[in-house]
Amino acid sequence: MSDGLYLALFSIHGLVRGEEPELGRDPDTGGQVTYVLELTRALAERAEVERVDLITRRIFDDEVSDQYAEPVETLAPGTRLIRVEFGPREYLRKEDFWPYLDECEHSVLRHFREVGRVPDLLHSHYADAGRLGARLSRRLQIPLVHTGHSLGRIKRERLLDAGSTESQIERRFNISTRIQAEEEALEAASTVVTSTHQEAEEQWARYDAYEAGKMAVIPPGVSLDRFQPPDEDTDEDPPIRTTLLDFLRDPNKPMILALARPDPRKNIPCLVEAYGNAPDLQEEANLVLVLGTREDVRETDRESQKVFQKVFTLIDVHDLHGLVAYPKQHEPDDVPDLYRLAVGTGGVFVNPALTEPFGLTLIEAAASGLPVVATNDGGPRDILHYCDNGLLVDPLDPDDIADALREALSDPERWERWSKNGIEGVRRRFSWSTHVEEHLERVRPFLGASEPPPHIEKIFHADRLLVTDLDGTLLGDRETLQQLLERMDAASPAVVFGIATGRRLESARRALEEWSVPSPDVLITAVGSEIHYGLDDRVDEAWIRHIEKGWDREALERALEGTPGLRLQAPERQRRFKLSYHVDPEAAPDLQELRDRLAGEGLETRLIFSHDEFLDLLPQRASKGQAIAFLASRWGFPPSKVLVAGDSGNDADMLTGEVLGTVVGNYSPELEALHRTDTLYFATAPYAGGILEGIDHFEFL
Numbered sequence: 001m002s003d004g005l006y007l008a009l010f011s012i013h014g015l016v017r018g019e020e021p022e023l024g025r026d027p028d029t030g031g032q033v034t035y036v037l038e039l040t041r042a043l044a045e046r047a048e049v050e051r052v053d054l055i056t057r058r059i060f061d062d063e064v065s066d067q068y069a070e071p072v073e074t075l076a077p078g079t080r081l082i083r084v085e086f087g088p089r090e091y092l093r094k095e096d097f098w099p100y101l102d103e104c105e106h107s108v109l110r111h112f113r114e115v116g117r118v119p120d121l122l123h124s125h126y127a128d129a130g131r132l133g134a135r136l137s138r139r140l141q142i143p144l145v146h147t148g149h150s151l152g153r154i155k156r157e158r159l160l161d162a163g164s165t166e167s168q169i170e171r172r173f174n175i176s177t178r179i180q181a182e183e184e185a186l187e188a189a190s191t192v193v194t195s196t197h198q199e200a201e202e203q204w205a206r207y208d209a210y211e212a213g214k215m216a217v218i219p220p221g222v223s224l225d226r227f228q229p230p231d232e233d234t235d236e237d238p239p240i241r242t243t244l245l246d247f248l249r250d251p252n253k254p255m256i257l258a259l260a261r262p263d264p265r266k267n268i269p270c271l272v273e274a275y276g277n278a279p280d281l282q283e284e285a286n287l288v289l290v291l292g293t294r295e296d297v298r299e300t301d302r303e304s305q306k307v308f309q310k311v312f313t314l315i316d317v318h319d320l321h322g323l324v325a326y327p328k329q330h331e332p333d334d335v336p337d338l339y340r341l342a343v344g345t346g347g348v349f350v351n352p353a354l355t356e357p358f359g360l361t362l363i364e365a366a367a368s369g370l371p372v373v374a375t376n377d378g379g380p381r382d383i384l385h386y387c388d389n390g391l392l393v394d395p396l397d398p399d400d401i402a403d404a405l406r407e408a409l410s411d412p413e414r415w416e417r418w419s420k421n422g423i424e425g426v427r428r429r430f431s432w433s434t435h436v437e438e439h440l441e442r443v444r445p446f447l448g449a450s451e452p453p454p455h456i457e458k459i460f461h462a463d464r465l466l467v468t469d470l471d472g473t474l475l476g477d478r479e480t481l482q483q484l485l486e487r488m489d490a491a492s493p494a495v496v497f498g499i500a501t502g503r504r505l506e507s508a509r510r511a512l513e514e515w516s517v518p519s520p521d522v523l524i525t526a527v528g529s530e531i532h533y534g535l536d537d538r539v540d541e542a543w544i545r546h547i548e549k550g551w552d553r554e555a556l557e558r559a560l561e562g563t564p565g566l567r568l569q570a571p572e573r574q575r576r577f578k579l580s581y582h583v584d585p586e587a588a589p590d591l592q593e594l595r596d597r598l599a600g601e602g603l604e605t606r607l608i609f610s611h612d613e614f615l616d617l618l619p620q621r622a623s624k625g626q627a628i629a630f631l632a633s634r635w636g637f638p639p640s641k642v643l644v645a646g647d648s649g650n651d652a653d654m655l656t657g658e659v660l661g662t663v664v665g666n667y668s669p670e671l672e673a674l675h676r677t678d679t680l681y682f683a684t685a686p687y688a689g690g691i692l693e694g695i696d697h698f699e700f701l
Contacts, residue, residue: 004050005447007043008112008119010129011036012104013094016056017067018075020332024261024292026301028094031360032149035220036125037075039439042221042432044079046440051078053119055108058083061090084111095174097128098181102542105135110636113460118142120447125149127178130185135542137188140456143446145439146189148199150357152178153206158265158355183209190446191216193439195358198378203357216442219382221432222363229369229423230340238337240330244288247325254285254409255347257338257370259361262291262304267352267375267395269310274352274398274405276318281405285347289326290338339368346415348373348408352395356380363387363430366422371415373404387425389418456533458521462496464641464700467524467628467654468691470501470508472647473664475515476687484688485517491701498522498631500624502616502650504575505532522631527608527616527650528624529577531631543630544577550604551619553579559601564588566615579617583609610649611668625653632659643700645691647671655680662694 014028015021021033040054054075059068067073068091073081084107087100112118123145124133130146137144152175159169169175186192187209193216194200200215245251256275260266268289275287289311294300297308315324330338342349342365349365351374358379362372366383372390374380384390391404408415428434466488468474474481488497497520501508505525512519523532529547531540556579560566565588569580589597591607598605606618624646632642642659644651649670655661660679663671666686674680681697683690695701 005048005120006050006115006117007052007121007123008108009036009040009052009054009123009125010056010108010133011054011125012057012129012132013092013097013126014056015059015064015068015091016054016081017065018073018081022065022293023332026093026292027261027263027303030261031358032125034360035147035149038221038223038432039435040079040081041076042436043439044076046436048440049078053080053082053111053115055082055084055111057087057104058085059089059091064091082111084108094126094128095172095178098174098177101128101132101135102545104132105542106634108132108136109139109634112140113636116460118456118460121145121443123147124185124189127152127181127185130189131181134184134188138541139538143190143443144185144188145191145193145443146185147193148182148185148204148357151199151203152182154203154355162264179207183207186210186214189214191442193218193442195219196378196382198381199357216438218435218438218442219379219430220358220360220363221435222360222367222426222430224367224427224431226336227339227364227367228336229419230343238334238341240327240334240337241341243327243330244325244341247322247327248286249322251286252345255342255345256281256285256287256405257290257342257347257349257365258288258351259290259335259338259349260292260351260353262294262300262307264303264307265354266307267354268307269314270395270398271350271352271401272311272314272318272320272324274401275324276314276320277398278402278406281402282320282323285405285409287320287324288338288342289324290330290335291326293329295328335364336368339365339370343369343419346409346412348390348405350401350405351375351380352393352401353377354395359383363426367426367430369419369423371408371418371422373401373408383430386429387422389422389425458493459496459635461493463494463637464643465496465498465628465632465635465637466695466700467498467500467522467631467642467644469624469646469648469651470499470503470511472666472668472687473645473651473691474499474517474688475511476666477689478515480685480687480689480692481515481517484692487692487695487701495701496521496635496637498524498628500524500528500628500644500646500651500654502527502610502614504573505530505537509537524624524627524631526575526578527618527622528627528654529575529618529622531627542634543627546630547577547619547622547626549619549621551577552603553577555601556598556603556605556617559598559603560594563594569614577619577622581615581617583613583615585612588615608650608653610670612670614650616650623653624651625655625657628654628659629657643694643698645694660694660698660700662691662697664690666690 040052044052071083086103086107122133124130125147126149133144156175192214200217349370349372353375356375356377356379362383366387366389375395376392393404394400499520519535531543565584567582573580604620608616639658644654645662647664648668663682665684681694683693685693
């Protein structure tokens with residue numbers, strides 16, 4: 001394996017593509033897309049980095065480009081955009097992602113297995129990817145870096161201040177789920193990268209898992225190849241200027257440029273109000289509003305429609321036609337040209353957002369030589385501190401905004417100084433090479449600090465899975481057991497070895513020790529209600545999340561209390577997701593009667609009867625077979641590469657799935673009905689000898 005680093009970045013919402021990203025298309029496709037694309041490319045240029053995967057969602061939707069359905073897109077040498085499938089096929093807003101993150105986790109794990117390598121570092125972006133990254137970090141024991149981009153607690157506070165109610169915010173944004181995901185990411189992360197000191201010291205500090213030592217203030221970079229001052233030797237007008245000419249009576253006046261999504265937080269109507277109330281500004285300069293792209297305002301989301309309605313109304317009220325440009329469309333390549341056009345007119349860039357976590361457009365403008373007027377919050381404070389290229393304003397005060405614009409345009413010598421300061425400050429502090437150097441320097445202590453669990457390495461390199469029941473199947477004859485173990489040892493590491501048993505974990509471990517069976521790679525215990533990995537019995541938390549829905553153990557026990565023929569097994573045989581009874585078949589109701597009774601009380605459960613004397617109640621999604629299917633799906637083993645072996649009724653559902661199955665010769669009568677199953681082999685030899693027969697029958701090894 002190469003010594004170069006393998007890095008995996010996650011940005012799973014919005015529309016992500018390498019060429020001409022549709023920035024501003026909707027609230028989910030903005031500055032974060034630019035950030036992750038540029039970061040990915042910059043990381044790949046480092047000599048110590050071999051591969052970078054930027055992982056996002058694969059989308060099949062007639063409303064968006066077919067490019068978003070392509071599974072792989074090359075971004076630059078050594079880096080690829082990987083689109084994994086999870087959830088519905090159509091495009092989703094980020095607030096609707098939460099139910100599908102388990103499926104996303106499975107898809108990402110399958111991707112890593114296809115790569116054949118565990119990443120050295122994970123980097124999650126935003127809360128949804130933060131929850132995904134936290135789970136993968138714990139599972140694979142890989143260090144996690146997290147970047148929040150914006151935070152749910154701050155958003156909730158702002159919305160409450162603006163008059164929204166708790167219930168409205170929860171209903172629209174799933175804000176409590178988002179905040180909990182941010183807590184998970186914060187707790188799991190080795191480092192949290194923030195763009196500003198305010199984000200690190202004030203915003204993240206409101207979270208329960210906050211640790212000041214985890215915070216790393218590393219401002220984003222800007223592409224200095226794209227964003228640079230105008231070339232004085234070029235006389236050709238860029239295409240976007242022709243678009244602006246359709247709006248402006250005198251296009252040669254200084255340009256007050258705003259570039260933002262039509263989002264209420266961007267505060268664009270207040271900017272128009274400030275300009276509309278200032279006849280002297282209207283005489284001095286044009287206002288250019290580039291508010292994403294749109295075909296028809298009526299087809300944008302509700303919040304965007306409100307912004308456009310306010311902007312268009314204010315233009316009418318103040319009679320600003322001919323003074324304000326608001327183009328419907330622009331291409332990504334038009335953005336650098338807009339900054340340079342504004343520089344050429346001696347104009348200014350303005351960002352009046354109510355809050356601004358960073359403000360990537362501010363450093364793009366500065367790199368182009370365009371002075372700025374920006375909200376006195378977060379990112380703008382840091383940027384103007386480093387660059388000294390403009391003024392900060394109160395975004396709630398239109399008069400303050402207007403005064404700052406007048407001042408920025410009033411002194412040509414100061415304008416020139418600000419222009420040069422911005423160019424130099426960005427090159428010194430906000431280049432991607434500087435960002436990546438600080439980023440890697442911060443995470444180096446964590447790289448290689450912990451090895452992935454041995455079972456992970458084996459699962460990544462194995463190409464098949466053998467899972468056997470314990471009592472009466474694997475155990476029972478020492479001679480054939482030894483032969484089977486020798487066959488498995490010879491086949492390692494090509495085969496993952498698992499055990500599925502009705503026993504609880506501690507009991508299964510004791511039985512394995514008594515029979516001198518080495519620790520399996522996977523232990524499915526308590527009739528399929530628990531999955532554990534490796535020597536340390538690491539719990540599969542995703543399996544717990546998968547099965548717990550609808551499970552009410554206490555209600556089930558109350559419902560069956562006093563049922564003839566049923567007697568609770570000992571407390572040590574009970575588990576969180578398993579309710580177990582002794583059964584007197586002569587006195588107890590049959591299984592269908594029990595199912596009907598419980599269903600009539602609205603209780604969801606799976607009933608498993610075995611050995612003519614045991615009854616186990618499990619979550620509807622839990623069983624040995626379901627656990628094996630979950631395991632195979634998660635790690636990418638096709639059914640033809642999975643062999644299971646069993647002897648009794650609690651093995652029935654794993655033996656009747658799509659996988660290959662072997663029934664050992666000493667099987668219980670309840671399996672007689674399975675003789676007609678095509679993918680099932682009935683061995684003549686008992687115990688481990690029957691497993692060996694099945695291996696040979698299917699040529700499994």
